[in-house]
Amino acid sequence: MLKLLTFAPCLGTRSPSPFAVKGEALLAMSGLDYTTEVSDVRKAPRGKLPVLDDGGTLIPDTAHIQTHLEQVHNIDFDSHLSDLQRAHATAFRRLIEDHFYYLNAHYRWADHPQAVRDGYFADAPKLLRGIIFKVVNRNITKMLHMTGLSRHTREQMEAMTQDDVDALATQLGDQRYFMGDKISSIDASLFGALEGLIPCTLDTPSGRMVKAHANLVAYHERLSRELFG
Structure with missing residues (x-):
């Protein structure tokens, strides 16, 4: 059986990582039998989750997980899309995963450090939790600076x-x-x-903006029911 190595639920969400949720959504959409298992990100290939375990073969990164499901398990997620629709989907995927993602990460880590520390690292011993958080937060801050997004003013980012x-x-x-x-x-x-x-317990500008669009809220509720019951 397929097994998705992922993060534990956190801050009101199925997972604090949108990529972990994406990976599970792909598996649910595939119709294949699968399980999920909370894993240690430090032991994961490339140091990231989610990872798909297919009979001992480990596939990191959701793009590669999708390709694996398509090539090995004959799942075609997008056969009904035209070439133009595929192009639009690719562009929007980049918007979601390579731009919107980093803005959301900034709002979480910069605006809610204590909630992120206690939520993301809840399983860590309390004395070590702050140390681990500082190390990871430093890396996140550096990453956001390298993208250039965090160099803008708050008004520009919003x-x-x-x-x-x-x-x-x-x-x-x-x-x-x-x-x-x-x-x-x-x-x-x-x-x-x-x-x-949407279900996240943190108050962020992006969360408020999304919730102001009734169609996005209804879409999220609809897919939650269809994919996960």
């Missing part, structure tokens, strides 16, 4: 966030799924991002 959210809400419109009336792999990416914002 304007970029609003642009991202509005673009997602506009593309979704009144459709059932992001690309139309049938689910596709881009839905796993969007659901992962929304899971980290």
